[in-house]
Amino acid sequence: MYSRPLPHARTLRTAGTGAVVAVAVAACGGASSGGGTAGASGSSRHAVVTISEADGCQVSATSFRAGALTFDITNKDANAVTEVELEANGRIVGEKENLPAGFTGSFSVNVDGGSYELVCPGAKPDSVAITVTGKAASSAGTVADLLRQGAKEYAGYVNDQATELVEAAETLRDAIKSGNLTDAQTAYDKARPFYEKIEPVAESFTAGKVNLDADIDAREGDVPAAQWQGFHRIEKGLFADQSVEGLSTYAAGLVANTKTLRKLTVGLTFQPYEIANGAQELLDEVAASKITGEEERYSHIDLVDIENNDEGAEQAFAALRPGLTKIDSQLTATIAARFAALDALIETYRTGDNPSGFVYYGDLTKADKRKLAAAVKAVQEPLSKVASKVAQV
Amino acid sequence: MRAEDVRPSRRQFVTSALGAAGVLVAGGAGGVAIGRAADGGSSSQVGGTIPFYGPYQAGIATPAQDRLAFAAFDLTSSNRHEVALLLGKWAAAAARMTQGDLIGAVTDAPQAPPIDTGEALGLGPAQLTITVGFGPSVFDSRYGLAGKRPAALADIPPLPGDALRAGISNGDIGVQACSNDPQVAFHAIRNFARLARGTAVMRWSQLGFGRTSSTSTSQETPRNLMGFKDGTNNIKAEATADFDKFVWVGSETDQPWMRGGSYVVTRRIRMLIESWDTDFLADQENVFGRLKNSGAPLGGKTEFEPVDLVARHPDGTPVIPADAHIRLASPHAHGGKKILRRGYSFTDGIDPDTGLLDAGLFFIAYQKDPREQFVPIQRLLGGSDSLNEYIRHTSSALFAVPRGLSGPGDWWGKELFG
Numbered sequence: 001m002y003s004r005p006l007p008h009a010r011t012l013r014t015a016g017t018g019a020v021v022a023v024a025v026a027a028c029g030g031a032s033s034g035g036g037t038a039g040a041s042g043s044s045r046h047a048v049v050t051i052s053e054a055d056g057c058q059v060s061a062t063s064f065r066a067g068a069l070t071f072d073i074t075n076k077d078a079n080a081v082t083e084v085e086l087e088a089n090g091r092i093v094g095e096k097e098n099l100p101a102g103f104t105g106s107f108s109v110n111v112d113g114g115s116y117e118l119v120c121p122g123a124k125p126d127s128v129a130i131t132v133t134g135k136a137a138s139s140a141g142t143v144a145d146l147l148r149q150g151a152k153e154y155a156g157y158v159n160d161q162a163t164e165l166v167e168a169a170e171t172l173r174d175a176i177k178s179g180n181l182t183d184a185q186t187a188y189d190k191a192r193p194f195y196e197k198i199e200p201v202a203e204s205f206t207a208g209k210v211n212l213d214a215d216i217d218a219r220e221g222d223v224p225a226a227q228w229q230g231f232h233r234i235e236k237g238l239f240a241d242q243s244v245e246g247l248s249t250y251a252a253g254l255v256a257n258t259k260t261l262r263k264l265t266v267g268l269t270f271q272p273y274e275i276a277n278g279a280q281e282l283l284d285e286v287a288a289s290k291i292t293g294e295e296e297r298y299s300h301i302d303l304v305d306i307e308n309n310d311e312g313a314e315q316a317f318a319a320l321r322p323g324l325t326k327i328d329s330q331l332t333a334t335i336a337a338r339f340a341a342l343d344a345l346i347e348t349y350r351t352g353d354n355p356s357g358f359v360y361y362g363d364l365t366k367a368d369k370r371k372l373a374a375a376v377k378a379v380q381e382p383l384s385k386v387a388s389k390v391a392q393v
Numbered sequence: 394m395r396a397e398d399v400r401p402s403r404r405q406f407v408t409s410a411l412g413a414a415g416v417l418v419a420g421g422a423g424g425v426a427i428g429r430a431a432d433g434g435s436s437s438q439v440g441g442t443i444p445f446y447g448p449y450q451a452g453i454a455t456p457a458q459d460r461l462a463f464a465a466f467d468l469t470s471s472n473r474h475e476v477a478l479l480l481g482k483w484a485a486a487a488a489r490m491t492q493g494d495l496i497g498a499v500t501d502a503p504q505a506p507p508i509d510t511g512e513a514l515g516l517g518p519a520q521l522t523i524t525v526g527f528g529p530s531v532f533d534s535r536y537g538l539a540g541k542r543p544a545a546l547a548d549i550p551p552l553p554g555d556a557l558r559a560g561i562s563n564g565d566i567g568v569q570a571c572s573n574d575p576q577v578a579f580h581a582i583r584n585f586a587r588l589a590r591g592t593a594v595m596r597w598s599q600l601g602f603g604r605t606s607s608t609s610t611s612q613e614t615p616r617n618l619m620g621f622k623d624g625t626n627n628i629k630a631e632a633t634a635d636f637d638k639f640v641w642v643g644s645e646t647d648q649p650w651m652r653g654g655s656y657v658v659t660r661r662i663r664m665l666i667e668s669w670d671t672d673f674l675a676d677q678e679n680v681f682g683r684l685k686n687s688g689a690p691l692g693g694k695t696e697f698e699p700v701d702l703v704a705r706h707p708d709g710t711p712v713i714p715a716d717a718h719i720r721l722a723s724p725h726a727h728g729g730k731k732i733l734r735r736g737y738s739f740t741d742g743i744d745p746d747t748g749l750l751d752a753g754l755f756f757i758a759y760q761k762d763p764r765e766q767f768v769p770i771q772r773l774l775g776g777s778d779s780l781n782e783y784i785r786h787t788s789s790a791l792f793a794v795p796r797g798l799s800g801p802g803d804w805w806g807k808e809l810f811g
Contacts, residue, residue, distance in 0.1 A: 053801055077801030079485040082497055082508075100481035101488075102802035122497060273504055338591055370594075374469065378591035388505035 049073040049118065051081050051099075057120035059128050066134035070108040071118070075099045080122030086130070087117045092389050093143065095328050107328070112136040146323035147272040147390055154275050154319035155268055158198050161312075162262040165194035169258045172234070173251035176244045184247075185238050189301055189356040192231065195258075196305045197312030199285065200278040201268075202261055212264075215257045219295065229253050232298075239298035272320055272390035279316035280383055282309040286376050291369055293361040303358035306372070307346050314339050317383070320390055327389050331382055338379040345375050439573045442518045445491040447797045448653050449641065452522030453733065453759050454630045456609035458571040461601030461737040461755065462578035463659065464586065465528070465564025465790055466593040471535050477810040479592045483525065483568075483585055484804035490581050493518035496588075510587065512580050519574035523581055525805045526567045526657055526792025538809055543648040545656055545762040546793045552768070553775035556785045561597040561661060567792035569657070569757065575602065597788070599661060601737020601755050608735060614688060614696065617754055618738050619669055619783070621681045622688035623718070625696055628733045639731045639766070640759050650808035653796030655759045658767045661739070661788035664753035669783045680779045682717030690719060716779040726773060732766050733759040753784065763791060 048060040049071050056078075059071075071094075073084050078101055085095040086109055093116070094109035116130040141149070168191035175184040195202070195217060203213040214223055216230045229250050237247045270278075286309045289295045296302045317335060325332040349359045349368075364372075443451045468476055486496040490513070497508035532542035570581035579600070586595050605623065607614045609630045614622040628635045637643065642651045669677070678685055688696035692704045692712040702720055704712040713720050724731050740752035760766040775781065795805060 075802075079488045079801050080494070080497060082482065082485070098478050098482075100478065100485045100804075102484075102804055102807075103478065103481050334591070374594045378469075381587070381590035384506045388502045391504045 046070045046072055049084060049120075050076060051078045051084070051120050051123050052076040053078050056123040056125040057081075057084075057118065057128055059118055059130070062128060063131040063133070064111070066111055066113045066132050066136040068108060068110050069132075070106055071096070072104070072106045073099060074104045075101050077101050078120070078123050081120050083121060085119045085121070086111075087119055088114060091391075092327055094326070095331075095389075097328065097331055097385075107330075109326075110136050143323045143326045146326065147320065150319035150321070150323055151270045151272055151275060154316060155265075155270055157315055157319070158201050158268065158270075159262070159265045161194045161198045162201075162258070162265045165191065165198075166255065166258045166262050168194055169251075169255045173248075173255050176234070176247045176251045179244055181238065181242065181244055184244055185299070186355050188231075188235060188238055188299065189304060192296075192301065192304055193308040193311075195231065196285075196308035197282075197315070198265075199309070199312070200281040201265060203281070205261070205264055212257060212261055216254065216261070219297070230257070235296065235298045239300075272323070273387040275316045275319055276383070276387035276390055279313040280380060280387070282313040282316070283376050283380050283383070285309045287373060287380070291373050291376070296361065299356075300360040300362055301356040301358065302361040303346070303349050303364075304356050307358065310339075310342055310346060313379070313383075314343070317386075320386065324386060324390060331385060331389075335379065335382045335386070338375075338382065342375040342379055345371060439519055440517050441520050442492050443520050443522050445488045445523075445798070446800050446803075450522075450524045450654075450794055450797045451491070452524035452569055452571055453640065453655055453735070453794070454608070454636060455520070455522050455571070456612055456630055457604040457606050457735055458520050458522070458578075459573045459604055460571065460575040460578045461604075461757075462570045462575070462582040462598070463601070463755065463757075464568050464570075464582045464598040465596045466566045466568065466586075466589060467596045468531070468535070468565045468593045470592045473536050473810050475592050476536065477804075477806075479589055480525075480806050480810060481804045482588045484798055485801070486584060486588060487523040487525075487581070488798075488801060490577075490584070491518055491521045491523060496584055510580065510584055512583075513574075513577050516574050516577050516580075519572045519577045521570065521572040521577050521581060523585075524569040524571075524657075524794060526569075526794035527806060527809070528564050528567060528790065528792050530563065531565045531809075536810070541648060541650065541809055543642075543646060543651050543793055545642075545646070545651075545764060546791065547764055549658065549763065549768060549789055549791050552771050552786075554781050554784075554786060555775070555789070556787055557789050558787055561599075561788040563790050564596040564792075566593065567657065567659070567790060567794075575600070599659075599739060599755050599788075601739050603738045605736045605738055605754055606734045608733065618664055618666060618752055619677070619681075620685055621677075621683060622696060623681065623683075624734050624736075625683075625688060626700070626723075628731055635731060636733075639761055640733050642761055650795060651793060655761065655794045656763050657792050657794050658756075658758045658760070658763055659788070659790045659792075660756040660771075660786050662754045662756050663751060663785045663787050665783045665785070666750045666752055672783075679714050679717060680783070682713040682719030691717075714779070716777050718774070718778050718780045721774050721778050722770065727766075727770055730766050730770070732770065735759060759794070 045068055047064070047069065050058045051073065052058070071084065071086070073096055075081055082100050083095060083097040084099060085092045087093065093111070094107050096105045096107040099105050111132045113132050113134050116132060117127050118130050119127045168187070172184065172187035172191050175187040199213065199217065202216060205212045217232065218228060218230055219232045220228060220236065231254065233250050234247050234254065237243060237245065286306050290302045290306045290309065293300070293302055295305055317339065321332060321336070350357060351359050354360060443455050445451060470476060489496050495509035495514065529542065529546050529548055532538045532546070568582060568585055570578040572578040582598060603615065605615055605617045606627055607624065608627060614625050617623050628639060640655050642654045644652065646652060674685060678691060682691055683689065684691065687694070689698065690700040690713065692701055700713065700719060700723060702713055702723065702725060706712055720726060734756070735758070736754050736756045738752070739755045740750065742751055743749060744751045758767055798804065
């Protein structure tokens with residue numbers, strides 16, 4: 001669906017109240033990769049964190065030797081607190097969420113020498129300065145490295161999809177030109193997925209008069225009738241009018257616009273938080289226009305769009321996953337599990353009876369739609385926390 | 394900037410519930426509330442906080458606030474720990490919201506969605522209470538809790554006059570949010586739903602725009618949408634003996650975790666308002682057994698005078714008809730048994746099929762044992778009450794409402810999911 005461009009966040013989270021300057025931001029999570037040095041505060045590599053209404057954020061020791069370190073946390077009675085983070089220079093290097101009053105939990109990080117801040121947002125006081133000395137044994141890579149690598153891979157994925165989109169649009173154009181309605185309908189079904197996987201990227205190319213997303217994907221009524229073109233104009237001809245009549249111009253235009261998109265995606269780079277927001281937007285697409293049947297109002301292949309929005313969002317998540325899991329392994333696992341549940345639910349609507357491979361929107365019951373919407377929301381809620389966690393300083 | 398730097402506590406807008414009756418906070422609910430406050434009832438002020446922690450959950454004996462947001466949730470996670478976490482998060486969020494604070498920490502992280510949705514900022518707690526109960530379905534095979542199901546939490550049997558819709562009935566967890574500000578009540582339910590995502594989904598919800606019960610002697614009896622004062626002889630907060638006898642679960646329970654709790658029955662009772670509006674006054678009064686304007690029982694002069702159920706007209710017919718609502722709902726008709734009614738008027742717009750108003754009473758009743766109280770009472774009413782011509786019970790739900798929370802760190806259902 002045509003919508004507003006990617007809302008880039010303007011400012012990033014800044015460090016806490018204390019003016020903490022990290023010596024080196026090379027923290028990398030994962031207790032398993034711990035080095036051999038012992039903690040300065042004793043033989044234990046565990047720090048005990050207690051959060052309370054009366055005393056705020058308290059930790060059993062504040063200086064440690066570099067290496068693996070586990071924080072064992074108890075939220076005694078602080079109703080405002082639900083998570084604990086370890087930050088270096090305002091960036092989260094490890095954290096534990098889901099810690100309401102009365103619950104316990106832990107998280108592990110592999111910390112290099114430097115100044116850190118243990119933050120319990122909502123507590124009073126809400127932070128404790130932590131000093132780490134020495135150097136951690138090297139590991140597979142820093143969180144920043146992993147995120148950077150993931151962003152690079154995601155850029156490649158976007159470029160691949162854009163390339164496939166051009167080819168699918170060309171096939172659609174040729175089918176329309178040859179006058180075979182059934183072939184053209186099938187070609188439409190097959191072209192949609194590539195766009196639906198990367199739609200937020202197209203949305204981000206909106207400047208002045210150029211609105212690639214609208215040119216490719218506007219629905220009837222989204223733009224003035226005289227300007228309406230793209231996928232859904234073609235969809236109306238093929239599925240509502242059941243004719244290829246007059247569609248050649250639109251098909252040629254679609255090919256041209258997808259080529260523009262492909263060109264723009266070459267060499268494009270992404271910030272990790274942009275990828276996270278893009279994934280969220282893809283799921284918003286599902287929740288806002290697919291689950292209501294508004295997107296594919298003539299072909300009724302909304303489930304194809306849903307599957308590919310989901311796929312695109314999951315690919316974006318996969319790109320961030322290696323870095324994200326070092327920051328918050330539990331959140332990462334939760335998102336992965338919820339994606340898996342959504343995938344499994346979508347799979348139940350697959351059928352060989354329809355050319356698109358899925359049941360038509362009209363065959364969904366109210367209960368089906370509610371279930372799908374709930375499964376999407378179940379991914380979105382934890383996913384909405386990712387952007388702030390992977391934001392680079 | 395962290396929480397302590399900004400911390401836009403809603404408390405600053407709040408006046409004490411015990412303050413002078415004339416002092417009303419900004420954003421009040423308008424003339425009705427002001428009028429009641431002027432009656433001198435401390436409980437009917439718009440603002441103020443109701444203590445969240447205590448032996449009993451707030452929202453039961455609390456003098457009924459003006460607005461309701463109710464929701465039933467179904468658990469979608471089969472993982473006990475996830476359910477426990479949800480209940481823990483709800484308890485912490487409720488503790489804060491009821492005291493006028495935003496839920497969770499306030500941060501200005503631009504890349505993260507705000508923890509609190511924000512629409513109650515600046516409104517004050519407006520006597521918000523949040524009351525949570527567990528439906529019979531929680532005790533099925535999913536969480537291994539079959540052995541913890543109280544006998545009193547027996548499914549409500551089909552009753553005469555039922556026209557129940559499954560989609561808006563029952564549920565694993567019921568949440569009642571009451572406040573004198575409708576947006577404050579809605580905010581509570583909305584944030585509960587948000588905290589639940591991935592663990593529970595909202596099954597149905599109901600807004601109530603005006604209380605229909607008085608649960609304190611300091612409150613006037615409000616009128617229902619039929620224009621009558623119904624519930625004059627409701628259990629009042631001041632009658633603690635009645636609470637012990639009819640509302641609070643005591644040592645008689647088969648489930649110790651229910652001690653200090655109660656059972657709530659909700660029924661969405663649609664009124665056939667257009668039909669009622671064409672009924673003549675004397676018949677309307679005979680249906681209820683009260684005078685429409687004064688609220689006095691038929692044959693009487695003032696609202697609170699005792700109802701004379703034996704008085705007869707000279708021709709021998711009873712002054713209060715045999716099928717009058719007041720007679721059939723009276724404790725005399727039920728061996729002295731009472732229930733605490735805490736209902737709200739609702740409207741959900743119009744019936745799309747008929748264009749008739751879809752409005753009525755969202756009936757809420759708290760009691761010690763529904764098998765002994767709501768069920769027999771409704772069986773009699775549903776079978777004989779002349780009011781039945783004008784009402785339809787379109788939903789039904791039952792929840793076991795556990796004891797109040799002892800303090801921060803305690804949460805609903807700790808004995809079940811802990």
